[in-house]
Amino acid sequence: MSYLESTLKTVPTGIAKVLYLNWALVLLLSAVASVGFLMLYSNAGGSFQPWAEPQMKRFALGMIAMMMIAMVPIWFWRNIAGLAYIISFILLIFVEFFGHVGMGAQRWIDLGFMKLQPSELMKIALVMLLAAYYDWLPLEKVSRPLWVAIPVALILVPTFLVLKQPDLGTSILLVAGGALVMFAAGVSWIYFGAVIALFAGLVTAVFASRGTGWQLLNDYQYRRIDTFLDPSADPLGAGYHITQAKIALGSGGWTGRGFMQGTQSRLNFLPEKHTDFIFTTLAEEFGFIGAFSLLALYAGIIIFCLISAMNNRDRFGALVTIGITATFFLFFSVNMSMVMGLMPVVGVPLPLVSYGGSAMLVLLAAFGIVQSAHVHRPRSKR
């Protein structure tokens, strides 16, 4: 409400808002999505079916949603942050009992026209709620233990539900995304230092608990860690994904094999080549130059969003932008790390590129909020 009273007159209204959109961001998002279309087209053996065309339709839908969300004043989104969180939370509990089991995990609700993953919604809702929380919280209380405990609880409760599905990737994204919002809001360094120390201790505990009665992770999760640590140990079994991904990636070389010439991905050596492992297709077909260009596009999105956040003197707007940007960053960096063998395979899609309905829609909707924050940012009266 802060800017409403002081700067309402300077905020663009009506159709004029469109001119104030962060158009650079729109272009970058479209560029990234186009890379996705190309890869899906190539992966289908040079066909728009079954992936590229639905993906393009969904992207168009997502862009429209983004524009519409961007037109709505940012205070509206701040006000419904709590509601969004509660709805996401209820849906998470709902999938726990009624969800469909897909790919070995219970993750989504079939809405008929699309499959909704409540955990996707939760990522954004959590960022929104935390941003709203720190917008509301007086600055001097930010680092007080009680006022730190509340957001920690807000993060951990849905994380626990997601972990139970089990979806390790989204859990990591939730915790890290939430933590980054807290960090941006100015929570003391000490807490983060303590958490990192605690995490190190936890990792030790996880490994120490293996095989004992109080084992902390599922066997398959342990195996994934093993495989991550030494993918060559079981090249036909658990290590298959990583080994094949690295082969596809590595065989790309500087310039790649050329569009539609990738052998590894197209010949099905790669699992989930159109979803989590789509980056390998790009890397194989367009080589280091192609892969690095995608990274550069992502970097551009991050930079434009952060600049927007730093120029935004509305606390909610800035925090929600940073939070969404951080979540986006986590998405692609976890995916790329995983594909490049820097992290265990945890099942995180490459944002805007991987085939998948709800992830793309939710992400574009989130960028709609970023755009709304950008359009409705307080402006000086000059």
Place this chain on the structure above:
Amino acid sequence: MKRTPIENASSAKRITRRALFLGGSQIAFMGLLGIRMRYLQVDQADKFRLLAEENRIKDSLLAPARGLIYDRSGTVLAENEQTFRVVIRKEDSSELDAVLLKLEELIGITPEDQARVRKELKDAGPSAPVIIADRLSWEDFSTVSANGPALPGVTPEVGLSRYYPLHNDFAHLVGYVGPVSSYDISKMETVDPLYKIPKFQLGKFGVEAKLEDTLKGKAGLRRVEQNAYGRIIRELDRQEGQPGANIQLTVDHKVQNFIQARLGGESASAVVIDVETGDIIAAGSTPAFDPNLFVRGISSKDYSALLENDHRPLPAKSVQGSYPPGSTFKMVSALAALEAGEVAPDETVRCLGHVEVGGRRFHCWKRAGHGNLNLVGSLRHSCDVFYYEMAQRAGIEKIAEMGRRLGLGETYDLPLSGINSGLMPDKQWKLANRGAEWVVGDSLNAAIGQGFVLATPLQLAVMTARLATNREVIPRLVKSIDGVEQPVRGGGPLGLNENMLRSVRQGMFEVVNSNRGTAFRSRIADEAMRMAGKTGTSQVRSAVVNNNNVPWEQRDHALFVSFAPVEAPRYAVSVVVEHGGGGSSVAAPIARDIMLFALHGAVPPLEAYPSSQRGTIQERFRTLPLIDRETGADERSQA
């Protein structure tokens, strides 16, 4: 929440600071990703490129078609038939359980087979195909092929397998192939990569084994691109193998078939050779077996049945069996004495039924004795005493030398398994092998083809051919390889005195055609085809007992050698019937039938036989299991 401008400024400042830190960290991490990307894609590109090639490109050997084997008229004796099978490779077998279950449902793979596949996969190399099911019917094969998508890793293959259309007839000559075993590999100096093709067939016996290198051909190479499920996307390269050379043998499948049928259930052998060229027209050995059993991998039950049969179906008796030639050897003794000038063709020797030499009494088969006999008479009556005399006059060295000149005790270079060289003994041999001096009694026994002398049916046929032509006939089995005619070896003059040889032939003629000859009952009535021959009855045991009263394995061997037509010899025939009894009663009639069949190229007309025997002959031929009972005309199927 309302904030003061100072608070707002402080908030913005802090957010900016933290956002800068976050952004910096993020960009730094992306830099790390970029470095990793560069490391994988640029620094290690070669390694991964290679791995990628290995991933998608699979080389496999293409088995060449094995050379075919024909008889002299072009009838196929050994051919290749298409077989259908399904294989799986270890590296493609990640869904083995599901695949086996599905196959059980589709084509009824037995639990035993499934267990075998699991075991073989465990031991196999990653890309070595393991056969799930072999020799599928076309229906089953197409079922599997049609269900390809539901059977990841399963590859349907069309292979070639050996087939012997004449079954038993050429089991001993053409032999058989079987799957390559690790034992076969261990015996090879350099292993042709061909033999690593699973179920590749290797010659195990007979011509198939001895001419393996000619028949096998050269492996082709097939390079395919395949996907992660082992399904072939496209063929990148294909170098066809070189099929093995086709081989044409000198044999005539009809004569061979007739011999096998005529010898019937006896443990016997008969050889027909062309006296001019030495071509082996037929070389029968009974009982025989179906070589097709071995191609598929004979069951241990069938195999032990073959091993335990006291008539020994497995060896080729025509070249592997060696027998005391008995009286069929008498021509050798006679010629040895004649050539040495120890006896004149018309000189007579008195047979009293026995002779005393070195304190031992040697009997003639006719206890009453033959009286005065010259050479021709001695052959006609097969008098033993005459040859005891010849042995003493000529000595073993002369006899052995003559035997070798006529081809006894020699090994011929033929592509057959286990060729026996027989034995043409002399003094040196006895000293070296028995550690004893040669005694005159040994010579006497040798002179009538007993004692140490051993000959194979093939050697007896060669001997007879040489007697008929006075030429150095050398047997030949391979007529042509890939259309290239193989040379006829030998054929040079043997250098025997033609006059002396004429007496011997006269004796052989009278054996068959004189009404007092030992094989008169087996004469040929057709003037143009009259036969000369010699009976032989070789003792298996020492005591002379009536053959009918002893067990089969102690009975005498019945032998007969012959050539015909007498005026212009074409074929030499030898017959050995193990424990058959008398040469005149058992072997000679068989030899006549074979000779007539060979001369006619078909079942001989009854007119060739003496009129009194035609009824029995007709009845005998009617019951013979022949492939082609056409008479007279020489019509042959061309392959």
